[in-house]
Amino acid sequence: MFSSAAFAVDQNSTKPNPKLAEMIAAKDESGKAIMGPEEQTYFNGLNDNLRELLNQAVQKETITRPEHLAALLSLQLRPQKMELVLQNNCLLCHSDSANHSADTLFTLTPAPGATPSHMNLKEVVEDVHFRRGVSCAGCHGGDPTADLGHAHVKEWPEKDRDKNREWIVQFCARCHSDPTFMHQFNPALPTDQLAKFKESPHGRTLLEKHDSRAAQCVSCHGVHGIRPAKDPQSKVYARTVPETCGACHADSKVMAGFTRADGSPLPTTQLAEYRLSVHGQALLGRGDLGAPACNTCHGNHAATPPGIAGVSRSCSLCHSANASLFDGSKHKQAFDRNNWSECAKCHGNHTIAKTNDSMLASGKGSLCGDCHREFAKDNPNCIATADYFRQTITRIDEARNNFSAISEKLAAKGLDVEPISNQLTELTDGLKKSRTHIHSFSRDNFQQVALPAEQAVQNTDALVKKAREEYNSRQVGLAASIGLIGLLMLTIYLKLRRLEKPGE
């Protein structure tokens, strides 16, 4: 029986009708309450509107069992979301395990393998469409407020819609390509996804070659748990994009038979390479959302290989200074002549490693040295310039590391290291610029930024010397003070001895 003491509700709030009250107080065969304490607390906190909706749902028998009610309350949804759930008869019916088998039942605890992955009750209530009020009928048709009825939309293929996925893009585009319709929900959202998709290799494979292995909307966005791209739980959130793309592109079975433009098989090593790369480590390791994922270089709905010319364009989106210096260099012409991809030639593509100064080495097996020995044999200046770059940068870098360590020690000794820190900032800035200006491959251009850095090295050196002198003078001052105090102590001690000499 329902116990009023169990619910600390306001006297004015809507009371549960007898049916609902009975469900709330129901116990299982072992005498244990079906509603757990968390569900009871959640129920106690519901506002009048939600209580009334629950009363109505119980009255209309869209909620008939205490277990079903407990499952819904256990979602602990915010009032707005709970309101949507309680007004959605489709969801209420399809979340009651007494009415549906695993294929059509939204469940709280999907059994792996036994339950379709898209029938997750927790996910569907988080879906961006559901939250904006599109809900089930938006895609499936029918009337969510009606008690029964399954008038599904006509756009769905009658047969084989799981095997032939071409219909999906057109189906989503009904709304997403309609600017007027989309404006009601999110005016900032583009509506050109289908147009872009059609031009992409994914789109061409699916729509022209009718190969349903190609990715379409649900491959990347999911089905019932679709979230905005900025939601960290979204399949297209920046940190998740590599996994989402890799679901197909790292799977050799899925990718079997797909080829590049030159006819060679499309590799499946990109995800593994990306994970090891400086970009992958920044995005996946450190969570730096500024680091590029697959779509940053390849695009989203129009995802495509960038091509030789496109590589530098992709890189220059972030590394604009390097790209602009390269464009003005002699290398640009040489690379164009040889049809080499600009950045990727030295840095690679998916497996871009963190750069280091040894790349400038001129010996055998080095990046600069090997290339120049092969392609610029008649120009000894090139190797000399590379050597100059490397020596200068190494000198500045070593000075910075050395002075940083010295600065910390001096600070611990209580010396004012602010001027040193300022110079170190200039030095670091100069070092960064110098590394960037290597891409000009010009000694003059490089010197414009390297010389101030070298000047900062000299300034720091002078400041460190000054600080050390200051510390030495402190020690000398201390020694002199201790000497004077010691002398005074000795005098007092001798005086005491003379005063306390027996017989005096």
Add this chain to the structure above:
Amino acid sequence: MTLAGSRMGALSFLNKKPDMNGPGKGGGLLGWLDRRYQLTALTEFLRHKEVPLGSHWMGWYYLGGITLFFFIVQVVTGVLLLMYYQPGETTAYESIRFLTTKVPFGWLIRSIHSWSAHLMIISLVLHMFSTMMLKAYRPPRELTWVSGYLLFLLTLGFGFSGYLLPWNKLAYFATTVGTNIVASVPLLGSWLLQVLRGGQDVTINTLYRFFAGHVVILPLAVVGFIGLHIVFIQRQGMAPPLGAKVAPRGMKFFPSFALRDLLLWLACLMVLLALAVFLPYGPGIPGMDWELGQKADPLAPAYPGIKPEWYFLWEYQLLKEFPPHLFGLEGPQVCLLLIALMFGIWGLIPWLDRRVRRDQPSPAFSDFGWAALLFLTYLTLLAWDIGAGAASGAGDELTALRNIARVCAWWTLGAGALVIVVRYLRYEHRWFLLSGAALLQVTLHGLVGLTYLLAGVISVVLAAVWIVVAHFVGSRTDRRSET
């Protein structure tokens, strides 16, 4: 004549009236001053003043003077700091930064001020415990103890208020946590917090209050109590060893004792200078680190590992050991009541120690002093952590805390055992019940794994039962021997 009576004539020179027609002592300036201020009487007093020599180590007599020396250093360096310090939201931190980086010897002044503050508290604590162990608080010197005890509290106030003045990140959050404790005071808590902070939160208004307290209110109070403390000592003389019925052999205060004092002060100055130059930001242990760091930002989130200065660590740890609720009160409230009770007992020791009032040895109170030291040591080590948490490499916090408690317990037990052995062999002490109870609590908490409070209750109850039974058995034995 009793020892107290022999001192009644001290400071009688204060009653002398000027004798403008008198001869004065000598001519010149001294004679001129003497005729007006009767300096001869003062010098006569100093000439005859003696320091009692007894069975205990003479060194304990110098601790008060050393504390006074550090206080003088605090005043001098404090005044110098005041010449540059500007309290204010945009000036407090900046002025200290300017002082330490740009002003010649500014770094040295701040470093000496900070070192001297900590050394003053160390010497003050040693002075207080030596007075306690030697029973120098016994009649007629109860008020000397009370004035010294109040000076101790005022000095803690100095430490707490001075900590906030640089307006840096560490100070800001430590003061926020520290002042929050006041909120647990029953009934008056929120009002007291408001008064202390000058608002709901620690703001620049709090800084103004702390500044006024640190440079005006507390110095006035401390100077007043130091004056009182010294007048009491001059009036009654230094306490002779316990049991001395007649004036013991003495050392001339002037010049013998005064010159020794001066020697020690100079040695302290030497150590102070060396520490200030070689470790300008402190030794780097928790609660003894005064690197300026970043400016306070009330909007920034508090960072983990905020700890108060080392002399507040035991209170900080004790608060952590209390559960959220106890006996129908909030845990911190009960803890504050306990701390207030402990401080109250400490201040009233001269009246509680009834045996020593009859000039008899009171081993229970000696042991009480040692138990208090062990109690403070264990809590301080727990709060300090002494590296045990990190060294254990424990992943979860609970295991790390257990490791810290175990390591700190071993250290405290080691120190406690050493103290007991030395007291037993060197000083022939035979009463160890309270220090034993303190060590039992350490064992039950640190090694057995009971909660700190449960371990404390068990230890206190066992000690109380022991005392009652011993008293009962003792009374029966006495009655039998009488019959």
